[in-house]
Structure formats: structure tokens, C-alpha cells
Amino acid sequence: DIVMTQGVLPNPVPSGESASITCRSSKSLVYKDGKTYLNWFLQRPGQSPQLLTYWMSTRASGVSDRFSGSGSGTYFTLKISRVRAEDAGVYYCQQVREYPNTFGAGTKLELK
């Protein structure tokens, strides 16, 4: 199975600052079509997960352009610009390159 390892944020993050969340995969997530099969989600307290980006860097419909995904085949970053109160929650990366579709353990973002 592909193991997804997420970094830790130096919480709390001051409102208005930027935050970067890292994720590393044990195997390249680049498929033969050239796309990188990496998703990012935000799960706010008491809510279902919300897809933020897919194919590593494509924002999902309705997602603010303050969220941007980047990376290589095995190392990924989700950058959140001008952090706001509504961004608080747990962020998960997930690989959908192959089954099982594994998730990272989650990275908690708390705001100051």
C-alpha cells in the first residue's frame, strides 16, 4: 500500500498569515497519463470532508483561490494564503493513484 505521511503545522497560525501543509507519498503518484493523483481535503469540526484540490493542483469547484496545491511525484504542499477563521480544521491528503486509496493522518490547523 502507498503510505501517505503528513507534516505538522506550528499552531496556532495568526489570521491573515499563510500556512503550508506538507504530504509525502511512499511511491510516485504520477500515472501514465501524466497526471498526479493526489487530493487535498478539509474537514471542519463536525462536518464531512470537503475536496479542495485534485490532480495535485486543480482546485475543486467553488474552492477559494487562497488554496493552492503543488509538488512533485512524491512530495506535495497545500498552501493556504491569508488564513481565515473558516479555514480551521483538519487537512488530509489522499492518493488515488492506486487501490487502496490511502489517506494521510491529517494535519490540524488552528487559528490565533
Add this chain to the structure above:
Amino acid sequence: EVQLVESGGGLVQPGRSLKLSCAASGFTFSNYGMAWVRQAPTKGLEWVATISYDGSSTYYRDSVKGRFTISRDNAKSTLYLQMDSLRSEDTATYYCARANYGDWGQGVMVTVSS
């Protein structure tokens, strides 16, 4: 508006069975693969199973293979998860999602305990 509504959860004894349902609306259900994802209390997300748009292909995590069965009824726009031989470690909130993970239900709680 896409809606996914799970039902069928509850308290069940170890070794017993439970069947979850997920009623879909707001999109052409038969065009999309679907998935189940679970989250144990205070834990992270864990993929459980995926089914193709027509039901011809299914995929499971190792820990549920042979015990859980994902299925669908495209005529009823409904996804199912039949869970047999339940264990305490299956205790979780179960979410259904479109296989692109762009839409999720609100989740249904399953508690396996004697």
C-alpha cells in the same frame, strides 16, 4: 444540488451484520463510481471500498475483504454496503462519496459492541 444521504447505521453486536444505504440525487448516479470511507471516533479518514459506475468492478481494503460487500442499484440511485462479521474495530462514521470524492454524505454512525 448533489445530495448523498446515508442510512442504516446503529449499534450491533460483534459478529453480526448491518447494511448501509446511500441515496443519491442531483446527478446521474449511473454515470459515476461510488465509494465508502469511514472515520473511527477521533481518528482520521480510511477508505473502505469503491464500485465502478456499472457495478462491474469493486475494490476493498484488505481488512474488510470477505466481510463487506459494496453494491449499487442504478435504477434506485442507491449505493449499499453490506457489512458481515462485524468487529469492534469497524466502529466508525461511514461516509458515502462520489468516486472523485467531490461530494460526500453527512455520514452514518456504526457502533460494534456487546
